[in-house]
Amino acid sequence: xxxxxxxxxxxxxxxxxxxxxxxxxxxxxxxxxxxxxxxxxxxxxxxxxxxxxxxxxxxxxxxxxxxxxxxxxxxxxxxxxxxxxxxxxxxxxxxxxxxxxxxxxxxxxxxxxxxxxxxxxxxxxxxxxxxxxxxxxxxx
Amino acid sequence: xxxxxxxxxxxxxxxxxxxxxxxxxxxxxxxxxxxxxxxxxxxxxxxxxxxxxxxxxxxxxxxxxxxxxxxxxxxxxxxxxxxxxxxxxxxxxxxxxxxxxxxxxxxxxxxxxxxxxxxxxxxxxxxxxxxxxxxxxxxxxxxxxxxxxxxxxxxxxxxxxxxx
Numbered sequence: 001x002x003x004x005x006x007x008x009x010x011x012x013x014x015x016x017x018x019x020x021x022x023x024x025x026x027x028x029x030x031x032x033x034x035x036x037x038x039x040x041x042x043x044x045x046x047x048x049x050x051x052x053x054x055x056x057x058x059x060x061x062x063x064x065x066x067x068x069x070x071x072x073x074x075x076x077x078x079x080x081x082x083x084x085x086x087x088x089x090x091x092x093x094x095x096x097x098x099x100x101x102x103x104x105x106x107x108x109x110x111x112x113x114x115x116x117x118x119x120x121x122x123x124x125x126x127x128x129x130x131x132x133x134x135x136x137x138x139x140x
Numbered sequence: 141x142x143x144x145x146x147x148x149x150x151x152x153x154x155x156x157x158x159x160x161x162x163x164x165x166x167x168x169x170x171x172x173x174x175x176x177x178x179x180x181x182x183x184x185x186x187x188x189x190x191x192x193x194x195x196x197x198x199x200x201x202x203x204x205x206x207x208x209x210x211x212x213x214x215x216x217x218x219x220x221x222x223x224x225x226x227x228x229x230x231x232x233x234x235x236x237x238x239x240x241x242x243x244x245x246x247x248x249x250x251x252x253x254x255x256x257x258x259x260x261x262x263x264x265x266x267x268x269x270x271x272x273x274x275x276x277x278x279x280x281x282x283x284x285x286x287x288x289x290x291x292x293x294x295x296x297x298x299x300x301x302x303x304x
Contacts, residue, residue: 108239109156
């Protein structure tokens, strides 16, 4: 089974790093979408299905908390797993994310195995085999 | 009140560079204002009473190398890294260092701002001149500097003056 994913981060470099991490973690990737803030992410999601969203918290225009809050108001995305990869250290804000239904969070800087462990917990074990960087799908 | 110390800054920079940029640096005493670096970045930590400004300055060679490492490119091709990718990666470096400092502050009042980075031009005002900071070296060569400043009464917004 391949996963359609959306990566939301205002840093294009970080989006590339996260995509690479997903590939190296053995997740079979289908369509990959990207957005540089929450507002753009909501636009990208119009008319699309994604299995997983990776998002930053600190972003201009619409941050990760507002994005998650807005996303959960859309019936179609009420249960879509959203994992945050963030520098956020404020316990209150992290608690808010979890209360809004985040699947979990990983603090930056992160090691690839931290992302993999959290995603395995949220999505189940990857089926694409480990450490084999797939060249299929998701080329941004 | 400056709640962060040099030791914290060193530890955070080391952790970020090792974990995400696959680079080890050494820290040295130096006159931070006298080193001619090509790239700068800034991230604010803000609370209602003031803000802490984190400034990083880096040499181009070092900046290119860590960008290549970050993006998983061949280090030998660091010269081909585009300016946009370079600045974007330095923003992310600054963001992660400020985030690490934020974690050490351990105070819910502080909010992390959005980082910015830029190429230092001849006409750029160097706002870090004359301040205390730390220097880091890579393979014995000056690689960059880091400064923390506390500005009382500057709180209220977690975005830098030129944040995007």
